[in-house]
Amino acid sequence: MIDVTEQTTEMMGANGRNATDTAVIQMRNITKSYEMGTQVVHALRGIDLDIEEGEYVAIMGPSGSGKSTLMNMIGCLDVPNSGAYRLGGDDVSALTSDDRARIRNRHIGFVFQQFNLLPRTSALKQVMLPLMYAGVSRGERARRAKEALELVGLGDRLDHRPDELSGGQQQRVAIARALVTQPSIILADEPTGALDTHTGDELMNLFDNLNQKGMTIIMVTHEPMVAERAHRTIWLRDGLIQN
Amino acid sequence: MxxxxxxxxxxxxxxxxxxxxxxxxxxxxxxxxxxxxxxxxxxxxxxxxxxxISSIGSNLLTISTDMEASGGYPALSMADVAALSDPLNAPDITEVSATVQSNQTVVFGGEEKNTAVAGITENTLSMSSLDEFQLGDGLTQNDIDLQSRVAVLGAGIASDLYGSEYPIGTQIKINGVSYEVVGVLEESGGGLAGDTDDTVYIPITTAQSRLSTSRTRDGQKAVTFITAQAAGAEQVEAAIEQVTETLREQHNIAYGEDDDFGIFDQSSLLxxxxxxxxxxxxxxxxxxxxxxxxxxxxxxxxxxxxxxxxxxxxxxxxxxxxxxxxxxxxxxxxxxxxxxxxxxxxxxxxxxxxxxxxxxxxxxxxxxxxxxxxxxxxxxxxxxxxxxxxxxxxxxxxxxxxxxxx
Incomplete structure (x- = not known):
């Protein structure tokens, strides 16, 4: 399989954390409701959640359980109505949209079910993109993006555009893009949902390897086989965590 | 970023x-x-x-009748030309010419054209820089004194009527009367008073007796416009004043009444x-x-x-x-x-x-x-x-x- 030993160690080592906070994610009594037509939907009814650095967590639950809302909350794509959320030591519960964009850039690496790569853009440029928004210099960007692509086993596909790559390869590009900023967590939303079983397994092996090297991984899924690989599974039902 | x-x-x-x-x-x-x-x-x-416009010649003043002020009569005559030519009246004017302009039917052989016919003095063409000839020669003082039936053709009308035929010495009919063609002008490409290339030029005396027989209020043979050359660009304004004074006196215009003529100079035209x-x-x-x-x-x-x-x-x-x-x-x-x-x-x-x-x-x-x-x-x-x-x-x-x- 893919050898991740060297690069991952280097990437994790560069990732500075506040030593006094043990948990990378601390959520206290997070609620979120929104209007859908005339109805008010209570998507999250009071979530308490701690995720330690280096953990591998699966979030499961039936549709409508608040999975997606929780993921958006963890990924700073949305703000809670109430409650406190500390991510990597920063209070992120009430920020402007630009501040949240900066937090996402620094702390979160997203991997989506639909890959979400830019069309007509080479693998190398895709992976360089988050570094551009982080203000990293051009040469440094290319170097780190190449490194990240090598880490996911695509060192020989740098100039390929999404339509020239298989589904599994596209998801690897997305993972490289998520890794390249050395985020606090990788947030994966059904990462194998659009892939066949064999390709999905290979990809899960890659996540395992990343986690073994210290990367915090949070994965939303409804496949028990996928969730089994995680150290911990969080069950969500009607906007609350089940124990 | x-x-x-x-x-x-x-x-x-x-x-x-x-x-x-x-x-x-x-x-x-x-x-x-x-x-x-x-x-x-x-x-x-x-x-x-x-x-x-600038190629026509600089410092030229064109004087024509102001029909409204003159009560419908042409105001200008050869007597005015003589008065303006006198350095005692207009010291800043070096040369004066006159033109009688009308539209006539001009016929040669089977070709017939309605075009401008200008009765001119001997110096009219040279003052307007129209003294380059393709063929033949211009009008002489003698032609004018004798009211000769001779004509000089603009380049355009010449080629319309003659095509490739040789025009010098032939007879054309203007308003039914024969004229001998003595010269054809080089192409000039335009002009102020109509298209000079499509104009037929004849002696002013001939035009006054055969084509435009209108008279001024006091019975003199009329001219359509007078062209006066100022001595230089700086003298144009003085020349305009001298023309105005001379003509007001010539036409007996009382103090406070309007001029019965208008003066156009190049700069105002430009x-x-x-x-x-x-x-x-x-x-x-x-x-x-x-x-x-x-x-x-x-x-x-x-x-x-x-x-x-x-x-x-x-x-x-x-x-x-x-x-x-x-x-x-x-x-x-x-x-x-x-x-x-x-x-x-x-x-x-x-x-x-x-x-x-x-x-x-x-x-x-x-x-x-x-x-x-x-x-x-x-x-x-x-x-x-x-x-x-x-x-x-x-x-x-x-x-x-x-x-x-x-």
């Missing part, structure tokens, strides 16, 4: 969608090209006319014509500017479609850390680059059209640097103004919804 990164991103996006980019630019390309070409026609036209051609150019420019605005709306249209089409891309960019400003700048720069690029292509196209049209229709085309500058800055402005709204829409998309967009 700094400006140069936004520029790269915008350029990447333009190059990644070449077909769409070219179609987007098309409106601006056509707009700028039409501004350049139409302004070139307007400027060329104005330059042509100015050139023709001013008038420049005003006319400037408004012509502005008019053409305004039409072309409308084309540019339409081009700008085209850009906005495509940019709006593009924002919708790329909603997911915007969502991805925002998810991985793009700020509102980054997205705003990316789309704004994209529309500005499209319109500027369109502007440059439009200049090239407009220049090519100007050159081709100039060659094909024998027009003078003048592409002024100001026109180029104006249309490029207009194009950039169009890109900016019409790019703001789509860019603002793009930057305000919420990442969750944008990512969910199919």
């Amino acid at each position: 700094n400006l140069s990164e936004s520029l790269y991103t915008a350029l990447d996006s333009i190059l990644a969608n070449k077909m769409r980019s070219v179609l987007t630019m098309l409106g601006v390309i056509i707009g700028v090209a039409s501004v350049i070409a139409l302004m070139a026609i307007g400027n060329g036209f104005s330059e042509d006319i100015t050139g023709q 001013d008038t014509i420049n005003t006319v051609t400037a408004s012509l150019t502005a008019f053409l420019g305004a039409i072309a500017a409308i084309a540019l605005v339409v081009g700008g709306i085209g850009i906005m249209n495509i940019m709006l479609v593009s924002v919708t089409e790329r909603t997911r891309e915007i969502g991805i960019r925002k998810a991985i850390g793009a700020l509102r400003r980054d997205i705003l700048l990316q789309f704004l720069l994209e529309s500005m680059m499209l319109s500027l690029l369109g502007g440059f292509l439009g200049i090239i196209l407009g220049w090519a059209i100007s050159m081709a049209a100039g060659a094909a229709f024998d027009l003078t085309m003048v592409i002024a640097p100001e026109t180029v500058l104006l249309s490029v800055s207009f194009a950039a402005g169009v890109g900016l103004i019409f790019g703001i709204y789509p860019a603002w829409r793009a930057s305000n998309l919420r990442p969750i919804e944008a990512l969910r967009y199919e």
Whole structure:
């Protein structure tokens, strides 16, 4: 399989954390409701959640359980109505949209079910993109993006555009893009949902390897086989965590 | 992210969608090209006319009857010409000529034409710089004294009537009376009092007795206009005053009454014509500017479609850390680059059209640097103004919804 030993160690080592906070994610009594037509939907009814650095967590639950809302909350794509959320030591519960964009850039690496790569853009440029928004210099960007692509086993596909790559390869590009900023967590939303079983397994092996090297991984899924690989599974039902 | 990164991103996006980019630019390309070409026609036209007027001879005053003030009678006669020729009356005038102008039917062989016939004094042609002959010679003082039936033809009327035949020595009929053709002028390309190329010139005395028999109020044979040459550009104003005084005295105009004549000098004529051609150019420019605005709306249209089409891309960019400003700048720069690029292509196209049209229709085309500058800055402005709204829409998309967009 893919050898991740060297690069991952280097990437994790560069990732500075506040030593006094043990948990990378601390959520206290997070609620979120929104209007859908005339109805008010209570998507999250009071979530308490701690995720330690280096953990591998699966979030499961039936549709409508608040999975997606929780993921958006963890990924700073949305703000809670109430409650406190500390991510990597920063209070992120009430920020402007630009501040949240900066937090996402620094702390979160997203991997989506639909890959979400830019069309007509080479693998190398895709992976360089988050570094551009982080203000990293051009040469440094290319170097780190190449490194990240090598880490996911695509060192020989740098100039390929999404339509020239298989589904599994596209998801690897997305993972490289998520890794390249050395985020606090990788947030994966059904990462194998659009892939066949064999390709999905290979990809899960890659996540395992990343986690073994210290990367915090949070994965939303409804496949028990996928969730089994995680150290911990969080069950969500009607906007609350089940124990 | 700094400006140069936004520029790269915008350029990447333009190059990644070449077909769409070219179609987007098309409106601006056509707009700028039409501004350049139409302004070139307007400027060329104005330059042509100015050139023709100054080639006729500078410091010339043209005096004609003011029919309203004269009570419908022609006011000018050969007596006025004699008075203005006297240095005691008009010391700043060096030469005076007279013309009797009318339209007549001119016939040679089977060819018949209705055209201007000018009865002239011996010096009329030389004063208007029309003393170059293709064939034969001009009118002599003797022709004028004897009321001879001789004629000099403008180049245009000569070729209309004669084609390739040799005109000198032949007889043409003007108003049914025969005249001998003694000379043909070189082509001059225009003139103030009608087209000099299509005019037939005969002695003024002959014209007064056979063609225009009108008389002034006191019974003198009338002339249509008098041309006076001022000694120099500085003397033009003094000459105008001297002409006015001399003619008022000649015509017994009481103090406080209006002149029964009008005086036109080259500079006031040039001013008038420049005003006319400037408004012509502005008019053409305004039409072309409308084309540019339409081009700008085209850009906005495509940019709006593009924002919708790329909603997911915007969502991805925002998810991985793009700020509102980054997205705003990316789309704004994209529309500005499209319109500027369109502007440059439009200049090239407009220049090519100007050159081709100039060659094909024998027009003078003048592409002024100001026109180029104006249309490029207009194009950039169009890109900016019409790019703001789509860019603002793009930057305000919420990442969750944008990512969910199919």
